[in-house]
Amino acid sequence: MISESAALDSAFMALADPVRRSIIARLSRGPATVNELAEPFAISKQAVSKHIQVLEQAELVTRTRDAQRRPVHLNPAPLEALTAWIDQYRLVREGQFRSLDAVLRSKAAASSDKPKESS
16 A cells, blocks of 8 residues: 555646546546547557556556456546545635635725715
């Protein structure tokens, strides 16, 4: 088992490539073979296989054997870990924005409560 930090690094590295992100998006709809995954790309099946190997090393996908077929499956657990890691920082930022909103609202309310000077 790799450390959480190494797993995040591996997953983000794997997802840095647009072809691999497209493969993940396709697998989110269900398992597929290499041939099926290669269809939308103007690259060789061998290149797609190498992309799948990178995703496997990052534990984002798995392969099984079904007679002659070797479907590729999405492994959602590492994606959930990525989402959780991102969410912790998103929640901090949202809290900061809510605090800023509260300060701005109180300043706006204070300035609207002041009597206007007549000229």
